[in-house]
Amino acid sequence: MDPRTRAQDVMRCDLCETAVVQMHCDTCLVNLCTACVGKHMISDESMDHKVVKFQFRKSTPLYPGCKSHNKQQCTMYCNQCDIPVCTKCLASDQHLGHKLSEVLQVMDEKKEKNIKELTELKATIYPTYQDIASDVQNRMSQLEKEYGDLSTxxxxxxxxxxxxxxxxxxxxxxxxxxxxxxxxxxxxxxxxxxxxxxxxxxxxxxxxxxxxxxxxxxxxxxxxxxxxxxxxxxxxxxxxxxxxxxxxxxxxxGTLTSSSLTSDKHGYSMKTTQKSPEAGSSPPVKQLLDEPETVTTIATEYNEYLYNVAYLSDEEIWTSGRDNTMKLYSINQGSQLKSIPTKSGKMPYDIAVTKRGDLLYTDYWDRTVNIVKNKKIEGVIRLQNWIPYNVCSTSSGDLLVIMDSDDYTQTKVVCYSGSTEKQTIQFDDKGKPLYSSGYHVRYITENRNLDICVSDSGSKAAVVVNQAGKLRFRYTGHTPAPKNQPFSPVGITTDSQSHILTADDYNDCVHIIDQDGQFLCYIDCGLSAPCGLCTDTNDNLFVAQRFNKKVKKIKYMH
Known part of the structure; x- marks a missing residue:
């Protein structure tokens, strides 16, 4: 037969092999012509032949055969024994009192489950593995380049x-x-x-x-x-x-340090089909400026120190310092727009803004984390035997709170969904504390890759763990520093490129490192005692300066 016309050939009867197919036996999965239907029906009279028109083939459900009773079809399903059963099975005492379902109902449920799993395999799991394979190939290519650079x-x-x-x-x-x-x-x-x-x-x-x-x-x-x-x-x-x-x-x-491959089962996250700024397509690649520049400076009205700054919109930022009020400022005008006192009348230890634009603050004195909605303050979390310090709102809407025990001997990060505790991060794989204990300054933020970043002045390091709480790296500064002083990390934030930015109190600068802890550059724009940090949607940096009580807006990326 000519291959070019083979697809146009009609289907023939499986019995006579000459006549055109018109019928189909759903029981035996045999194609039949009209003349051969009767012959097929009497070929095995013990079978319940379901013959239908060819275009309706596979429309008749094929009940599973009973393993205990030959040639019996199972129309029911024993949920307790998790097996299909026939009428003879039901007549016996074996399934007496067991909960039963129709096989077709169970089949529909299994099909629905299989369809969901198939959808997950096709839409999520397989693309994730594709991304992982691509990531490994990229790492191999990068490895070739880096080892080439090493040899050079x-x-x-x-x-x-x-x-x-x-x-x-x-x-x-x-x-x-x-x-x-x-x-x-x-x-x-x-x-x-x-x-x-x-x-x-x-x-x-x-x-x-x-x-x-x-x-x-x-x-x-x-x-x-x-x-x-x-x-x-x-x-x-x-x-x-x-x-x-x-x-x-x-x-x-010179010497060569040893190389290794570490295994991190939490290193990859499942690909998602939801579109959001965090989980959608990668942001456009931006380049760091050779010389960061100050865009504007906002003089706040705090009597003593300025500690924190939080981004609300391209026009407004929240601030807090050593008094009992949180103040909203216009970025362009530099004027105060709003002032909200804390519920306890004490200084807020830290502030943050949720994805919905609500103001969060921690109250060291009454051990609470609070949210401000329509000028009304609501307690979200109240702690027992622990003191809340700094807080951030994650991309998923959860809260990350870093806290000390009452005796200042333990420090941990706790993830909350509303007021419900979801996860505690306190120790590394060897059971050693991840964070220093005692009365030290610590800020916390979430990176775009869902890493949790803590600036820990007690250990003089930025401590970064992945979403599962496993230590990824500690960044302990870079030399030479602008003032040749020890690294003193305070405020911490991230940007669209997954850079981590940490304020260095002793050196009056901001360190920029990549998501893997490699130093990139310093931001040194005449800063004075930089403390709290935040970035806006355009990757501008806001720096709260403790002593002069001014917020600087700095452009550091193209």
């Missing part, structure tokens, strides 16, 4: 060493020649003095011999002996030869 760096270092060694060899050889010439000149001078004395001795020998051989007494008496002089032999010069002491190159040239 070693080669360059070797070439630098060759040049330095050539210089050292020339220097050493010049010093050797100089030492040799100096010592040879000294020895030559000494030799010349000895040769002079040897000549004088020979002259004296001749004079004495001539006086002895003569009978002229005047000559004999005129001889003056110098033997006593020559008895004092010249000093012996023993040159001390310089030695070359070679050093082992390997320890001086």
């Amino acid at each position: 760096a070693i080669t360059k270092h070797g070439e630098d060493w060759h040049r330095e060694i050539d210089k050292l060899v020339k220097t050493f050889k010049a010093e050797v020649d100089e030492m040799k010439n100096t010592q040879l000149q000294t020895l030559q001078k000494h030799l010349d003095e000895i040769n002079k004395k040897m000549s004088d001795i020979k002259d004296e020998i001749n004079s004495v011999e001539m006086a002895i051989d003569t009978n002229d007494l005047s000559k004999l008496f005129s001889i003056t002996s110098h033997v006593y002089i020559y008895r004092n032999l010249p000093q012996k010069l023993a040159p001390s030869l310089s030695k070359f002491i070679p050093e082992k190159i390997q320890g001086l040239f």
Whole structure:
């Protein structure tokens, strides 16, 4: 048959193999022509043949055969035994009192479940594995590049060493020649003095011999002996030869740190089909500016210190300091728009803004986390035996609260859904505390990749864990720092590129690191005691300066 016309050939009866198919047996899954239907029906009279028109094939449900009773179809399903059963099974005492369902109902439920699982496999799981495979391939490509860069760096270092060694060899050889010439000149001078004395001795020998051989007494008496002089032999010069002491190159040239592959079962997250700023497509790639610039400065009206700043909109920011009010400021006008006192009348320890735009604050004094809605303050969380410090609202609407125990010996991060505790993050895989305990400044934020980032002044580190609470890395600063002071992390925030930005109190700057903890650059725009940080939707940075009580808006990305 011509392959080009094979698809146009009609289907033939499975029995006679000549007539065109018109019917179908849903029981035996056999295609039949009209003439062969009767022949098929009597071929096995024990079977309940369901013959339908070909276009309605597979419309008749095929009940499973009973494993206990031959040739019986199971029309019911025993939920307790989790098996299909036939009428003879039901007539026995085996399933007496068991809850039963129709097989078709169970089949529909299983189909619905399978459809959901199939949808999940196709829409979520398989694309996630595709992304993971792509991520691994990208990591392999990056690994090839980075190891290539490593080899290049070693080669360059070797070439630098060759040049330095050539210089050292020339220097050493010049010093050797100089030492040799100096010592040879000294020895030559000494030799010349000895040769002079040897000549004088020979002259004296001749004079004495001539006086002895003569009978002229005047000559004999005129001889003056110098033997006593020559008895004092010249000093012996023993040159001390310089030695070359070679050093082992390997320890001086450099070292290679060990490499490893760590396994992190929580490292990937399932791909989602929901579209949101956090879970949707990746944001456009932005580049850091070579020179960050101050866009505007807002002078707040706090009498003492300014601690915190939180982004509300492109026009407004919330602030808090060492008094009992939280103040809303216009970014463009720099004017105060609103002032809300705390419920307890005490200073708010930290502030944050929820996804819905409501103001959150922690109250150290009455151990609460509160939300402000329409100027009304509602308590969301009230703690027992723990003191809340800093808070942030996550992309999913949960709250992350960092807190100390009453005796200041323990510190932990707790995730809340409303007032319900969902997760506690306190120790690493070895059972050691993730965060320093005691009265230290700590800020908390969530990164775009769902990492939880804490700036911990007690341990002088930014501590980053993944969504499951497993430690990813600690960032302990970068040298040289602008003021060459130890790293002192306070405020912390993130941006659309998953950069982590941490205020450094001692060095009057902000560190920018990537989501894996690699240092990128400093922001140093004449900052003074930077404290709280936040970013807006355009990746502008807001910095609360503690002592001068001013908020700076800084542009640091293209």
